Amino acid sequence: MRIRSALAAAAVLTLAAACGGGGGGGGGSSSAPDEPVKLNFLSLAWQKESVAANKQIVEEWNKANPNIQVTYVQGSWDNVNDQLVTQFAGGTAPDVIHNDSPALSGFASDGYLLDLSAKLPAELKNDIPQAAWDTVTFDGGQGEQGIYGVPFLQESQVIIANKKLLDAAKVRVPTADKPWTWDEFSEAAKKMTKDGTYGVAWPMKSPVNKILNLSLTYGGTFFQTAGGKTTVKVGPEEREVLQRIHDQLYKDKSADPAALGQGTADPLPAFYQGKFALLPAGVYLRQQVVEQAPEGFEWVTLPGPVGTSAQQGAVSQTLSIAQDSEHPDEALKFIAFFLNGANQAKLAKGDWLLPTSRTAAADPSMTTGENGWDVATASAKNLVVAPFLKVNGFDEWETKVAAPVLQEYLANKITIDEAATRLVEDGNKVLERYQR
Amino acid sequence: MTATVTRAAPPGRPGTRSRGISRQTRETWLLMLPALVPVLLFSVGPLLYGIGLAFTDARNTRVHETSFVGLENFTRLLGDDEFWASFKIGAIWSVSVTVLQFLAALGLALLLNERLRFRGVARVLAVVPWAMPPVVIGLMWKLVYHPDAGILNDLLGTDVNWLADFSLALPAIIVVGIWTGMPQTTVVLLAGLQGVPKELYEAGHMDGAGSWRRFWNITLPQLRPVIVAITSLDFVWNINQFGLVYVLTQGGPGGQTRLPMLFAYEEAFRYRFAGYASMLGLAMAIVVLAVLGLYLWRQMRETR
Numbered sequence: 001m002r003i004r005s006a007l008a009a010a011a012v013l014t015l016a017a018a019c020g021g022g023g024g025g026g027g028g029s030s031s032a033p034d035e036p037v038k039l040n041f042l043s044l045a046w047q048k049e050s051v052a053a054n055k056q057i058v059e060e061w062n063k064a065n066p067n068i069q070v071t072y073v074q075g076s077w078d079n080v081n082d083q084l085v086t087q088f089a090g091g092t093a094p095d096v097i098h099n100d101s102p103a104l105s106g107f108a109s110d111g112y113l114l115d116l117s118a119k120l121p122a123e124l125k126n127d128i129p130q131a132a133w134d135t136v137t138f139d140g141g142q143g144e145q146g147i148y149g150v151p152f153l154q155e156s157q158v159i160i161a162n163k164k165l166l167d168a169a170k171v172r173v174p175t176a177d178k179p180w181t182w183d184e185f186s187e188a189a190k191k192m193t194k195d196g197t198y199g200v201a202w203p204m205k206s207p208v209n210k211i212l213n214l215s216l217t218y219g220g221t222f223f224q225t226a227g228g229k230t231t232v233k234v235g236p237e238e239r240e241v242l243q244r245i246h247d248q249l250y251k252d253k254s255a256d257p258a259a260l261g262q263g264t265a266d267p268l269p270a271f272y273q274g275k276f277a278l279l280p281a282g283v284y285l286r287q288q289v290v291e292q293a294p295e296g297f298e299w300v301t302l303p304g305p306v307g308t309s310a311q312q313g314a315v316s317q318t319l320s321i322a323q324d325s326e327h328p329d330e331a332l333k334f335i336a337f338f339l340n341g342a343n344q345a346k347l348a349k350g351d352w353l354l355p356t357s358r359t360a361a362a363d364p365s366m367t368t369g370e371n372g373w374d375v376a377t378a379s380a381k382n383l384v385v386a387p388f389l390k391v392n393g394f395d396e397w398e399t400k401v402a403a404p405v406l407q408e409y410l411a412n413k414i415t416i417d418e419a420a421t422r423l424v425e426d427g428n429k430v431l432e433r434y435q436r
Numbered sequence: 437m438t439a440t441v442t443r444a445a446p447p448g449r450p451g452t453r454s455r456g457i458s459r460q461t462r463e464t465w466l467l468m469l470p471a472l473v474p475v476l477l478f479s480v481g482p483l484l485y486g487i488g489l490a491f492t493d494a495r496n497t498r499v500h501e502t503s504f505v506g507l508e509n510f511t512r513l514l515g516d517d518e519f520w521a522s523f524k525i526g527a528i529w530s531v532s533v534t535v536l537q538f539l540a541a542l543g544l545a546l547l548l549n550e551r552l553r554f555r556g557v558a559r560v561l562a563v564v565p566w567a568m569p570p571v572v573i574g575l576m577w578k579l580v581y582h583p584d585a586g587i588l589n590d591l592l593g594t595d596v597n598w599l600a601d602f603s604l605a606l607p608a609i610i611v612v613g614i615w616t617g618m619p620q621t622t623v624v625l626l627a628g629l630q631g632v633p634k635e636l637y638e639a640g641h642m643d644g645a646g647s648w649r650r651f652w653n654i655t656l657p658q659l660r661p662v663i664v665a666i667t668s669l670d671f672v673w674n675i676n677q678f679g680l681v682y683v684l685t686q687g688g689p690g691g692q693t694r695l696p697m698l699f700a701y702e703e704a705f706r707y708r709f710a711g712y713a714s715m716l717g718l719a720m721a722i723v724v725l726a727v728l729g730l731y732l733w734r735q736m737r738e739t740r
C-alpha cells in the first residue's frame with residue numbers, strides 16, 4: 001500500500017514537473033486583471049551607444065506606460081536564431097523580437113511570427129517607405145503574403161578609405177552624386193598598390209550577402225522564379241562582380257590576399273597600419289573606425305562602386321511579434337513607440353546604420369559630413385529589396401553551397417565556370433527540398 | 437529501536453522467486469527509483485524520442501504536420517554528398533586527434549613519471565587545459581591563429597590565415613583538439629604507469645634489457661588495458677566534438693571543418709529539419725558503436 005502511494009506521489013510530481021515548463025506562450029507573463037501587462041523584448045543591440053539607446057527608450061516607455069511594462073532582454077546576433085528556434089518550439093519566445101529580414105522569412109513561413117499587415121498604425125506605416133516594407137513581406141506558410149516585422153535599420157555598402165593614401169594616389173575622389181564605376185574603382189586600387197601597400201582588402205569570411213548585394217549593381221539576382229518554382233541562375237550579370245573582385249586579387253594583384261578569409265572588422269588593424277587603402281564594408285563599420293583608429297589616422301567614407309546601376313540589396317533589422325504572444329496589441333503599441341522618428345534617429349546613430357523612417361532620415365545628424373553620415377545616408381536611396389530575401393531555402397543554399405563555392409572561387413581554387421555550375425546545380429538540389 | 441533484517445537467500449536457491457518478486461527486489465527498485473526517474477525522463481526518454489523522430493519528416497515549425505516516413509531519411513542520408521564529405525572530415529579529425537593525442541600524452545606521461553625536479557608543478561601545469569571550457573580554448577586559439585595579431589604568425593614570421601585557409605584549417609583545428617584532450621589522456625596513462633609493478637623493470641634490468649626493450653616489452657603490455665579504455669573514450673569524445681570547432685571555424689572555410697555534429701546541428705537548428713537531423717545523430721551513434729565494438733573486440737582478443 002505504502003509503495004503504491006509512493007508511486008502515485010512520484011507520478012504526480014513527475015507530471016507536475018513536466019507540466020511546469022509548458023504553457024504561457026510568448027514568454028511574457030500572463031497578468032492578473034489589476035496587474036500591468038508584462039512584455040519581454042529581445043534586443044540584439046551590441047554597440048555601446050546602441051545598447052544605451054535601446055535601454056533608454058525602454059525606460060521612457062515604462063515610465064509613460066505603467067500598465068504595459070517591458071523587460072529588456074539582451075540577445076546576441078551570434079546565436080539568436082538557435083535561441084529562437086528553441087524558444088518558439090518550447091512556447092517561451094519573447095513577445096517582441098529584434099532580428100533581421102533574412103531570418104524573418106524562415107520564421108514567418110514556419111508560422112512563428114504574427115502577421116502585422118492589418119494591425120500597423122498608419123503613422124508608423126506611412127513613415128517607412130514601401131521598399132523597406134518589401135524586405136519584411138513574406139509568405140506566411142499558407143500561401144498568403146504578410147508583413148512579419150517592422151523594418152527600422154538598414155545597411156548599405158560603402159568604401160572606407162585611408163585619406164592619406166587616397167590623396168597620394170591622385171585619383172578622382174568619388175562623391176554620393178558621382179560615385180566610382182567598378183572600372184574606376186579597379187584603376188584606383190591599382191594606383192594605390194605600391195611599396196607593399198595594397199589598394200583594397202576584401203574580407204570574405206562570409207562572402208554571400210556581400211557578393212549578392214553588390215551584384216545588383218550589374219542586375220545580378222542569382223535567383224529566378226517561373227511557374228511558382230524558384231531556381232538559381234548564374235549568368236553574365238551574376239558573374240560580373242565576382243570576376244572583378246577575383247581580378248583584383250589575382251590579375252591586378254591590387255587586393256590584399258591576407259584579408260580574404262577574415263571577417264569584416266578583422267582587417268581594421270592592418271588598415272590603420274596602412275597595409276591597404278580601401279576597405280569595402282557596411283556603413284556600420286565606421287563606428288569601429290571612429291572608436292579604434294589611432295590618433296592622427298585620417299579616413300573618409302566613399303560611396304560603393306556602381307555598375308549598370310547604383311542599386312544595392314537591402315537587408316533590414318526588424319522588430320517582430322511572436323505568434324504565441326499573449327499581448328500582441330500591447331506589443332505593437334510598444335514597437336510603434338520604439339520606432340517613432342525620433343527614436344529611430346537615436347537607434348541609427350547608436351548602430352551607425354541607416355534609419356528606414358523618413359522623419360529620422362531628415363534628422364540633421366543623419367546628413368552631416370562628420371564621419372561620413374552624408375555619404376551613408378545618401379546611399380539609402382539605392383537600396384532595393386535583396387531578391388534572395390524571398391527565397392525559401394536561401395539559408396541552406398547560402399551555408400552549404402554558396403559560401404563554400406564563393407570562398408573556393410575567391411581563393412582561386414576553382415574557375416568561375418565551375419563556381420557557376422556548382423552554384424546552380426547543387427543550389428537547385430537544395431531549393432528542391434523546400435518546394436515539395 | 438527495531439531493525440528489519442533481510443536475510444539473503446542461500447546460494448543455489450532462488451529464495452522467494454516462486455512467490456513472484458521478492459521483498460528485497462521490490463525494496464531495491466524502490467530505493468533506485470529516485471535516481472532512475474530522472475534518468476528515464478531526461479536521458480532515456482529524449483533518446484527514444486530522438487530515435488522515433490528519425491523515422492519522421494518532423495520539422496521545427498508551427499505549420500508542418502509530422503508524418504511517419506519510414507526509412508526515407510536514411511535513404512536521403514546515403515545519397516547526401518554533403519553528409520559523406522562531413523563524415524570523411526569527422527573520420528580524419530577523430531582518428532588524427534585520438535592517435536596524435538595518445539602519442540603526445542604517452543610521451544608526457546612517461547616524462548612526468550620520472551623523478552624530475554618540480555615534478556609536482558609540472559604535473560599541475562600539464563592538466564591546466566583540462567580546467568578550461570572548450571569555448572575559452574576556442575577563443576584563445578583563435579587569437580593564436582589570428583592572421584594579423586596572432587602569436588603563431590609572429591613566431592614563424594608568416595602571414596597565414598590559418599583558420600580560413602582551405603588546406604590548413606583542418607590541421608589547425610586538429611592541433612587544438614590534441615592540445616585540449618591531452619591532459620586527461622596524460623593523467624590516465626600516468627595512473628596506469630604508476631600501477632606497473634617495479635619488479636618487472638628490475639627483472640628486465642637484470643636480464644640486460646635496455647630502456648627501449650623495457651618500454652616495449654613491459655610498459656606497453658602492462659598499459660594495454662588503460663590504452664584501450666582511454667583511446668576508446670577519446671575517439672567517442674572526438675567524433676562527437678562540437679563546441680570547440682564551432683567556436684574556431686563554425687565548420688568553415690567552405691565546409692572544410694564541418695564535423696558530423698556540426699552538420700547535424702545545422703540541419704536541426706538552421707534549416708529546422710528535425711527528422712533528418714535525428715537520423716544523422718542515430719546513424720553516427722551506430723557508426724561509433726560499430727567502430728568501437730570492433731576495436732574493443734580486437735584489443736580484448738589480443739590481450740587474452
